[in-house]
Amino acid sequence: MDASAKPYTLYGAPGSGATPVHAALTLIGAPVDTVDIAPWKSEAERDKLLPVNPMRQAPVLVLPSGEVMTESAAILVWLGDCHPEACLAPGVDHPLRAQYLRWMAYVSAAIYSMYWLRDVPSRLAADAKAEAVVLARTAERISECWRLMDAGVPQGSPYLLGDRVSVLDLYVTVVSRWTPRRMRFYRDAPRLADMVRRVDAEPRLGDFWAARFPFTPGWEGTESAT
Known part of the structure; x- marks a missing residue:
């Protein structure tokens, strides 16, 4: 990955739906700036996303071109297709x-x-x-x-x-x-x-998990959790 490449900008708090996107960008080696917003916490937090997503939901990924993407699955599929060198997704002709x-x-x-x-x-x-x-x-x-x-x-x-x-x-x-x-x-x-x-x-992903979704004591929960 070109060290001078313009970064992606990713909106979404650690542990949120932005996390698999950030993990993918980490494996790709792409530069990314993060904007930590937790829309589940309050109306005020949700409103912070209005400039990039009228649904007020995360994740939101702003591409280096300035184009905005939402919807976690779509973002992940797009990243896999746009960065085939990272081998994170089967190509269009792949049996899987x-x-x-x-x-x-x-x-x-x-x-x-x-x-x-x-x-x-x-x-x-x-x-x-x-x-x-x-x-x-x-x-x-x-x-x-x-x-x-x-x-x-x-x-x-x-x-x-x-x-x-x-x-x-x-x-x-x-x-x-x-x-x-x-x-x-x-x-x-x-x-x-x-x-x-x-x-x-x-x-x-060791450093990434530690920084963005750490395995803190009790993180696995219990079988009866709701």
Whole structure:
């Protein structure tokens, strides 16, 4: 990567949906400036994203050209395609391309989408009692989706698309750390669990994880987390 290349600008707090994008940029070796905004915390935080995303959601990636991208799966797919030298995604003619796109969309639509409601349950729940139901039921839905993915991905490779870390692996690794968190994920998706542990231990990401999504005591949670 050219050291003089204009940097990307990435909006989103550590541990958020910006994290797999930042991890991918780290593996690519691309320069990136970060703007830490946590839109789940408050209306004021969400409003900080208005200049770059009218949805007030993160991640947002501003490309070196100045073009704005949103939607985590789209950003990751784009990065994989635009930086083939990093070998983070199968090419358009690769036999695994269809399944790669399938699971990228699945994680985004079936699992990641649940957190729009989980982060602020009052968006659809009328009171505290209803919010508790929403949190419990979305936790069950997330676990079910991980189980279905675990049963559907190919066996026999260290990563989801073969012998190399891909943006799909990065995506699953980060999202699997969100509530109901890893202990329950390990139980529900034992094959995926082996993969995410490898990504956790990826030497090229050691400093990145420590800085942007550290493995602090208790980070894996409990099996009953909601």
